[in-house]
Amino acid sequence: GAVVSQHPSRVICKSGTSVKIECRSLDFQATTMFWYRQFPKKSLMLMATSNEGSKATYEQGVEKDKFLINHASLTLSTLTVTSAHPEDSSFYICSASRDPRYQPQHFGDGTRLSIL
């Protein structure tokens, strides 16, 4: 079946640094990928839709200058948390679909980000 790989699985860094998270679709081309954020014991909140070759579409309330998304190829999208602060600590999950018009989406295993 389809596999989405997310890296790193866990990262701990100091406040003020930038952190890049990668999301790869391993056996299919994904023109659209999605980035979610999950707070402890909470549901997934869609942050943005990553579109290959164009700008990402951000959900209301998500700072696009804070969470930079790049979708440079059909198999890779990256999320960069810039100048990270402790409140950015969270579980970030990406997903991708073979055809963006349809579901289901396939999810990565998530990245646990901890900002000290």
Add this chain to the structure above:
Amino acid sequence: AQSVTQLGSHVSVSEGALVLLRCNYSSSVPPYLFWYVQYPNQGLQLLLKYTSAATLVKGINGFEAEFKKSETSFHLTKPSAHMSDAAEYFCAVSVMYSSASKIIFGSGTRLSIRP
């Protein structure tokens, strides 16, 4: 606007008992509905999906869900719970926009299994 509501943030059943996790949806068009499972510190795994074909949908690990339009429900069931079923379960609806669709998740239900 499409949305899903999961009733009960925590459900606890005994091993071998029936599992019932409730989900109600709101949609102005025929929805695509999903159930996902999440184990601790992992991503989401698709259990099953409804895409306007059969109303009773069978998924992995013995789970199934029934789409009931009259009740706007899509409850998840399993006849006999296993300890390995303990996890977080999310009901979700697919929302079409532009040339793509995005998923809106319910708040989740944590399933605990008592020995």
